[in-house]
Amino acid sequence: MQDIPKEFRAGYAALIGRPNAGKSTLMNSLLDIKLSIISPRPQTTRRRVFGILNSDAAQIVFIDTPGLLKPKYKLQKKMMEYVDTALNDADLLLLLIDVTAKIHPQDIDLKKMNPKKCRLFCC
Ligand SMILES: Nc1nc2c(ncn2[C@@H]2O[C@H](COP(=O)(O)OP(=O)(O)O)[C@@H](O)[C@H]2O)c(=O)[nH]1
Numbered sequence: 001m002q003d004i005p006k007e008f009r010a011g012y013a014a015l016i017g018r019p020n021a022g023k024s025t026l027m028n029s030l031l032d033i034k035l036s037i038i039s040p041r042p043q044t045t046r047r048r049v050f051g052i053l054n055s056d057a058a059q060i061v062f063i064d065t066p067g068l069l070k071p072k073y074k075l076q077k078k079m080m081e082y083v084d085t086a087l088n089d090a091d092l093l094l095l096l097i098d099v100t101a102k103i104h105p106q107d108i109d110l111k112k113m114n115p116k117k118c119r120l121f122c123c
């Protein structure tokens, strides 16, 4: 088995944001693979999708998540539970905001939340 270098880093990075912010597009592009479904139809990603990026220096497990919304029915409630789980698991949050759309209160809530255990990047 290969020795792991001391400076090797590994962690979970969750992609979060409103429906259609481009979370799945960004993950697929970073991994250079068609893994997560990309669609102009909101709520296409209904569960977490894990994508692993390996390099000599690091292993990043990206977690693509359903878009943030106020749940109105059972499926949406379940989808938001997947988001909560991803938020808890993540070492890093990547908050995606569509610059062509208005900032949504849910974007602000997440930005304010900035959990202590977690670093937050807005893109
Ligand atoms: N113009 C533009 N469209 C994008 C960009 N990223 C994603 N899209 C489009 O936005 C729609 C939603 O993308 P998707 O990745 O499924 O969003 P998600 O719901 O956040 O996962 C798709 O039609 C994408 O092709 C971008 O950077 N620019």
Ligand SMILES: [Mg+2]
Pocket: 023, 024, 025, 036, 037, 038, 044, 045, 064, 065, 066
């Ligand atoms: Mg998606």
